[in-house]
Amino acid sequence: MTPSEAAQLLGHCAAFDNRTVGKVDARAWSAALHDVPFDEDAVAAVAAFYGTPPKDPSQKLWIQPHNVRTLRTKIRNARLENFQYEPLPDESVGEYLARYRGQVQAIASGRIAAPTGRLALEGGPTRQFVAELEARGWEGNREVPDEDDEPAAELIETVRRTGPLGVVCPMCAAEIGFPCKSNYATKKHPLGKPLSKPHTARIRAASGEPQQTPEQRAAEEERIRAASARALARIEADENIPDADIVEEAS
Known part of the structure; x- marks a missing residue:
């Protein structure tokens, strides 16, 4: 300029x-x-x-x-938004560069009308390719059932999230997606305080393991109470160690 x-x-x-x-x-x-x-x-x-x-x-x-x-x-x-170069057969690199730059310059300057639509991909996979996919379990061509054939409620019932939160807790009855809660109500949590870790029974249920019988749960609770009592006894014994007696040697 x-x-x-x-x-x-x-x-x-x-x-x-x-x-x-x-x-x-x-x-x-x-x-x-x-x-x-x-x-x-x-x-x-x-x-x-x-x-x-x-x-x-x-x-x-x-x-x-x-x-x-x-x-x-x-x-x-x-x-140039929809511009796509159309090469000539057997053109050299120099011819390609000259024609490409010429087309870009002509369209960008407005001397030639810009393309009005994008080029769409045509065709599809060959029958042989689709057959090979279907032989490997591909179901891309399956029909999607109507809502009358498979109600949405039934589909929702089949959807489950992974992990312990994907099942209802047998201990505290926490619903799917919600954390387990303790049995102690507080002012802030009147229905029980949410726990950072799910109950063992819920983890067992999510992994498909059989639930404990009432007798087994009672034995497990008794074992935990006994272990706690032994630990408490050890702590009390450590605190009640008598002072050592000082014995004066005879001169």
Whole structure:
């Protein structure tokens, strides 16, 4: 962009922001946009800048050279959105590069109308390929049953999350997806405090292990109480160690 062309572009800017344009301004913009031609896209970039409201309504729009460069590139790239190069048979690398750059330049500049639609993939897998997939257990072509054939409620019943929270707890009756709770009610948790770990019975139920009988649970509780009593006795014995007697040696 030459200084005279930059002056013309600044004239378009002045129509929006009432700036004063001088020779120094034209030379400065020409230096900043030395590789950007003065064309319709550059003028459209100015219009796009001032046609977009600022984020702050009280802010005054004031275009800069980098705004012209950025918006002009966006305008040209928008025309290339659906562009796809169509090669010629047996073309060399040099021919490909020349034709590709020529098509991109023509469409980006607007001299050739931009493609209006995306190219769609056509065709599908061969019968042999589908047969091989089905032989390996693929069911991609199965029909989805209607709601009348398999009610949604039945489908929901078949969905289970993994882990202990995927079953109802046999100890505290915590529902699926909810943590186990203690048997002690508090002011904050009147129905029982949530536990960080699920009950052993719930873990056993989730893994498919058989549940303990009442006799087995009573024996397990008795074993735990006995172990606690032994531990308490050891602690009390350690606390009641008598002081050592000091024996004075005869002189």
